[in-house]
Amino acid sequence: MNASTDISENILAVQQKIATAAVAAERDPSDVTLVAVSKTFGVERIEPALEAGHRCFGENRVQEAKAKWPALKAAYEGVDLHLIGGLQTNKARAAVQLFDVIETVDRPRLARALAKEMERLDRRVSCFIQVNTGEEQQKSGIPPKEADAFIAQCRDEFALPVAGLMCIPPAEEEPSLHFALLQQIAERNGVSGLSMGMSADYEIAVAFGATHVRVGTAIFGRRG
Numbered sequence: 001m002n003a004s005t006d007i008s009e010n011i012l013a014v015q016q017k018i019a020t021a022a023v024a025a026e027r028d029p030s031d032v033t034l035v036a037v038s039k040t041f042g043v044e045r046i047e048p049a050l051e052a053g054h055r056c057f058g059e060n061r062v063q064e065a066k067a068k069w070p071a072l073k074a075a076y077e078g079v080d081l082h083l084i085g086g087l088q089t090n091k092a093r094a095a096v097q098l099f100d101v102i103e104t105v106d107r108p109r110l111a112r113a114l115a116k117e118m119e120r121l122d123r124r125v126s127c128f129i130q131v132n133t134g135e136e137q138q139k140s141g142i143p144p145k146e147a148d149a150f151i152a153q154c155r156d157e158f159a160l161p162v163a164g165l166m167c168i169p170p171a172e173e174e175p176s177l178h179f180a181l182l183q184q185i186a187e188r189n190g191v192s193g194l195s196m197g198m199s200a201d202y203e204i205a206v207a208f209g210a211t212h213v214r215v216g217t218a219i220f221g222r223r224g
C-alpha cells in the first residue's frame, strides 16, 4: 500500500470513529469537524488528503504554514486552515492573512492585535479562545478563572468573532475532566464551538461535545 492510500484510509477510519462516538453520545456526526493536523509534514503528505476531498487542516506554526499553504489553497477550493499553535503578537498580521480560524487566542494583547489586523485587512477570521484547563505554568491559554471575563472582552471590547474554545489537557491527566470543564465554560458563555481531543482521546472528546477534533498522528503517522 502506498502512502497516499494510507492517508485517505486513515482519514476515513478516523471519520468512522468520530461518527460512532457521536451516535453513541446521541449527537449528529456532521456536528464534529475533523481538523487534520499536518504540522511537520510536507506537501506530498498533505496532497493525498486534499485529493481525497478533505479540506480542514491544522498547523501550529505561522512560518511553516506560510511555506506550505498559499500554493495548496490556490490549487484546492474550500480549504479551511486552523492555527492550533501559540501565536506571537508580531505574527498576527501573517496569521490573519493565511488562516481561516485562529484557535489560540489567549491574552488581551494578542486579541487586540488580531482585531486591528482584521480591520486593516478587511478579513474576518474565526477565533477560538484557548483555555489552560490544567493551569500548567508552561502552557499557553487563559486560566479557567479568567475565561469568562476574557471571552466578554474579546466580544465586547475587540469585537472578535468568538466561535469556540480550545484546550490541550495535561499529558498525564484524565482528559475527560478537562473536556467537561471546557464544555461548562462554553455553555455558560454561550460559545458554540469546542476544539478538543487529539489522536489519543478524540472519541472521548466527542462524547463531551467536541465540535472540532485535532488529529495528526492517527492520519499522517508519527512526526519525525
Ligand SMILES: *Cc1c(COP(=O)(O)O)cnc(C)c1O
Pocket: 037, 039, 060, 084, 085, 168, 197, 198, 199, 200, 214, 215, 216, 217, 218
Ligand atoms: C500536534 C497537535 C495536535 C495533534 O496531535 P496528535 O496526537 O498527533 O493527534 C493537536 N492539537 C495541537 C494543539 C497540536 O499541537
